[in-house]
Amino acid sequence: MPESRGPNLRQALHRTARHHADNEALADSQHRYTYRQMLARAQQTAALLFGLGVRKGDRVALMMLPSTIHPIALYGCWELGAVPVALHVREKLPVLVKTLERISPRALIYDGSFADQVAHIRAQVPLITGYVRARSEATPPDKIRSGNEPVIPDDLDRYPLDFEPMALAGHDLAAIVLTSGTTGIPKGVLHTHAKLVESCRAAVYPFGLTPHSSTLNMFTTSFMGWSNLALPYFNIGARQVFHDHWDPKRVLRTIAEERLTNLLLVPTMWRLLLREDVESHDLSSLRQVGFAGEVMDLPTLEAIRRRICPRIINCYSTTETAVSGGTAMFPEDLARPDKIESVGKPLLNSEVRVVAAGGSPDDELPPGEEGEILIAGPSLAQEFWCDPPLSREKFVGPWWRSGDLGTFDADGYLYVRGRVDDMIISGGINVMPGPVENVLLAHPDVAEAAVVGLPDPQWGQRIVAFVVRKNPALDDAALDAVVQQSDLPGYQRPREYRFLDELPRGNSGKTNRRALRQMAEGG
Known part of the structure; x- marks a missing residue:
């Protein structure tokens, strides 16, 4: 094994492959690999990249x-x-090209299905000198090969690792994770090896992982949620099945056929899954399910518990904090009706504060008062790539300014109320979308709902609800009646309802509220 100086992800895979060599690590519709085979393929990929001129510290775009x-x-x-x-x-x-110019990678590994886009990238980003094509279940047959360009995994046996890679230290940069921003060029968040290893360790106990656990991962590969889910499984020797796209029917079949033990989705995915005939599939292998990424509405949470699995966790973290810089609600916590809206308490060795908006970490607010959530923990990122001013603004000593609004209750449970940017100010009163969306989602004919504020000459902003219907007969009057019969005060009532076939989503799968506002203002 190559020399290591401190915890790192290379060392972690070598250890897993040594102690759990024959455990299945990876599966999809084309390939299945044990940990022994996964390590061998990874080492061959390293040799391939080395032959293309990639060295320690060079960026490789995927x-x-x-x-x-x-x-x-x-x-x-x-x-x-x-x-x-x-x-x-x-x-x-154009955004991909600008991102690559900022990151300046030495090589690009790309799925053959993106061959047409990559042809344009070749012409516009000359600093990339090495290209590797990958073949997945999504790759069209005519896009598998192009000239002499190497293809993984097909050509990997031609690249034995016949040299010892340079030593890795825990403080070495491990990954640049792009944020899922909706405008401009995504920011690059810098994570070291030691911090991502710590994130793996922290995830084991809320996820309930053992080397015999298994899960399905279909998160976008650039989404920090992919890493937060995948890396702990690799670290402990558990199994992952991959889908190249979201298909709720296929998800249900895979859980039954693969006898998966765990499933973690964002709330939007859970809502779509629950629209399927869940009861016709054998989901008895599931020991625990969970959600992360955005606030969950109560009707969906209750449906998951009743129709999918009674043991549910909720994890709250950000791209900048990874797992151990966040909070978790365990099944026992979510069993308490008075805590069901909470995202839990800080995970092992992390800290969370709620401070006055725009205030310093010392401006901590008492329980019950709403402010910005600040997070500190052992997996907190270092900084942003090539953006020192933003790094200074967001990273304050050991703390990260999340941009999320939240409160603590008297028992120390954290409640996320939404994004600072999502707050609607109507008639001088602050309105968060979550409570309004909960009321709408409780209607049996509503599949999805998202609430935003649009410019209004009288009120500053008016509250507008975008709704995906299960029943096309559902109309404004029926929704307004439900809202008026609820406990929502009058100032939180939507002034307008718009019906869509689906809600726009960002790269992470979350509802894209900015896109909704732009759509509404443009139309």
Whole structure:
């Protein structure tokens, strides 16, 4: 094994492959790999990249879909000491080009399904000197090969690791994780090896992981949620199945066929899954499910418990904090009706404060008062790539300014009320979307709902609800009647309802409220 100086992700995979060599690590519709095989493929990928001129510390861009090949490429970078940067594959070409110019990678590993976009990237980003094509279940047959360009995993046997990679230290940069911003160029969040290893350790106990656990991962590869889910499983020797796209029917079949033990989704995915015929599938293998990424509405939470699995966790973290810089609600916490809206208490060795908006970490608010959530923990990122001013603004000593609004209750449970940017100010009164959306989602004919504020000459902003219907007969009057019969005060009542076939989503799968506002103001 190559020399290591402190905890790192290369060392972590070597240890797992030594102690759990025959445990299945990766599975999709094309390939299945044990940990012994996964390590061998990762080492071959490292040799391939080395041959393309990649060295320790060089960036390697990954333009890939969820599959068994993506983690092999990821750990191939770490075997060599390179720094992977997973791109937002759904971004438009000009944003991808600007992102690559800012990150300046030496090589690009891309799924063959993106061959047409990459042809434009070649012409516009000359600093990339090495290209590797990947084949997944999504790759069209005519896009598998192009000239002499190497293909993984097909060509990996041609690249034995016949040299010892340079030593890795815990403080070495491990990954640049792109934020899921909706405008401009995504920010690059810098995570070291030691911090991501700490994130793996912290996730084990809320996830309830053992080497016999298994899960399904279909998160976008650039989303920190992919890493927060995937890396702890690899660290402990558990199994992951990958889908290259979201298909709720396929998810239900896979849980039954693979006898999966765990499932973690964002709330939007849970709502879509619950629209399917869940009861016709054998989900008895599930020991625990969970949600993360955004606030969950109570009707969906109750439906998960009743129809999917009674043991539910809720994790709250950010791209900048990874797992151990966040909070968790355990099944026992979520069983308490008075705490069901909480995201829990800080995880092991992390700290969370609620401070006055724009205040310093010392401006801590008492329980019950709403302010900005600040987070500190052992997996907190270092800074942003090539943006010292923003780094100074967001990273204050050991603290990270999350931009989320929240409160603590008297028992120390944290409640996330939404984003500072999501707050609606109508008639001088602050309104958060969550409580309004909960009322709408309780209606049996509502599949999804999102509430935003739009400019209004009289009130500053008016509250507008975007709704996806289960029943096309549902109309404004029926929704307004439900709202008026609820406990919502009059100033929180939507003044307008708009019906959509689906809500726009960002790279992480969350509802894109900015896109809704732009859509409404443009139309």
